[in-house]
Amino acid sequence: MNTHAEGAPVAQPESFAFTAENIERAKAHIAKYPKGRQQSAVLPLLDLAQRQSGGWLPLAAMHAVADMLEMPRIRVYEVASFYTMFNLRPVGRYLLQACTTTPCWLRGSDAVVAACESKLGIGVGGTSADGLFTLVEVECLGGCVNAPILQVNDDFYEDLDGASTEALIDALRAGKTPPPGTVLARQGSAPIKGKTTLTLMPEPPAMQAALLPGAAGETAKETGDAG
Ligand code: FES
Secondary structure, X not given: OOOOOOOOOOXXXXXXXXXXXXXXXXXXXXXOOOOXXXXXXXXXXXXXXXXXXXXXXXXXXXXXXXXXXXOOHHHXXXXXHHOOOOOOOOOOOEEEEEEOOHHHHHOOHHHHHHHHHHHHOOOOOOEOOOOOEEEEEEOXXXXXXXXXXXXXXXXXXXXXXXXXXXXXXXHHHOOOOOOOEEOOOOOXXXXXXXXXXXXXXXXXXHHHHHXXXXXXXXXXXXXXHHO
């Protein structure tokens, strides 16, 4: 199960209105497109609506977007139900998106998912009893170089295993936000065991050495010039 329409019916708020700040943001997105093509702004407006609604898209929010862009509601539903980054049912404060595509799977995503499930007492698609966490399984997040990846809201946590996933959940539950990125002692995507190339300064080739300041040839040339 994902955070789309499957499952029990969701209690829907009766209305939705963009905040004054989000109206300005929406207008800025709409202004990027030619007159009459304002519907092209549907994705960023849905994103704004989802963030304002606490991480999911109620029907009323989709209707507000449709009205603002003067497009049929069904066209907005089509977009929102196609892209998995839009959630059509409520999610926890922390949306945990575990990548289980091949590179992450080969690097241990099973342990990441198992740690989430056991720590939170839920399965994939579930929300923890305290309402803090929702766990979903996703396809490649584009961070394979530091697999396995767990996306938490907008942040990537990388190079995880079971223990580091549990520690991450403990920190989030305690209200802390660990720095995103790799949990290993490496810089970005640099090799875990340090550099494997360009580790030594090579001896300069003979011709290059001859041209270096202070080289014998240059000294001889200077001497000759002086004479
Ligand atoms: S396979 Fe997980 S980030 Fe690409």
